[in-house]
Amino acid sequence: MSWHMGRLTGFDLETTGVDVEEDRVVTACVVHCGGGEDTQSQTWLADPGVEIPEGAAKVHGITTERARAEGAPAAEVISEIVAALAQAAEAGQPLVIMNAAYDLTLLDREARRHGITPLVELVGDQLLVLDPRVLDKQIDKFRRGGRKLEDLCHTYRVALDGAHSADADALAACRVAWRIAHLKPAIGKASLADLQPMQAGWAREQAESLADYFRRTPGKESWADDVRTDWPFIPHQQTGA
Template sequence: PLKEAVAEILAGLTQVILAGIPVVAMNARYDITLLDREAHRFGLDPLPAGPVIDPFVIDKQVDRYRPGKRTLTALCEHYEVRLDGAHSADADAVAACRVAWRQATRYPQLAAMTLDELHTAQVAWAAEQAASLQEYFRKKDPAVVVEGAWPLIPRQRGTNS
């Protein structure tokens, strides 16, 4: 049952976070926000705040003008990381960790940061990236809004979402 699965995932990640281990997630904004909404829907405690490492946000910061996709598969190719069994949860998780490690070895400024500094930097980078994308989209549609919050999109007040 979904409630049990969500509770199990939350328990495992909470244990990791409380142990001081960062959560590594490709496009963390999606996964962490989805997990938060499911926790809320089932009346479960949300994930505690802790450092998150997001290879997607980092890559867009350290290599802004590289052409091409920024999918996990594309980042694995770019950072020369083997991706066995793409799109299975375990293979994608291992690949995201390997990409993050390669990013830290390739870009010394990342390796020099503490986990808290890297997390805080990613919050700012994600906001800047969203603002830039919003500016681009608004050339065609002035009403477009691109969410800049990271790693968790806050719930709207007065709603369950």
């Protein structure tokens, strides 16, 4: 059976910012869908222990005051997220994560920050990831326009109710991955094990292309230095953190 006909586990974070080494989890969702079963989801609201910048709050709607009043302790939230994802991975379910290198790296650093065994150390090679962003860029390299989740939902005619809320984004990412697999049999019929090195290679090529674009664009040359080619996450030992 093709992987997209089975159970998928979507994962999404909303955070205090975009620095995977320093920023913190604010909200998260793990959703299980497909495979002829009911959709089930678990969501979290954390008190990240730091101020939530106004810009981030405008994106996901969670202020520092609300996180402190309603959020669970960050360590508790991170532990539960890692456990939920590990359970899915050990059951053989792929984790569908839009821009996986961001979410998985930030989660890894949060786990280490709170003394929690990181996901990759718990599950090792059982970690199977599907990244709609990488898949889309590979199958439609020259399409003009944005490549954010909202853009992909429009392209693949997927409903997105409540963009930038973790639960809506996690489910939408699964739906986009399903549509890509349905439209492109070469991806839909590939084994999950084969798709891991394939996506890693595509992600590296995409990052190298972006870095090359920055180098050729006046005023953006220095941006190329910050482009990482790692996928599906940035290994901890490479950061010096």
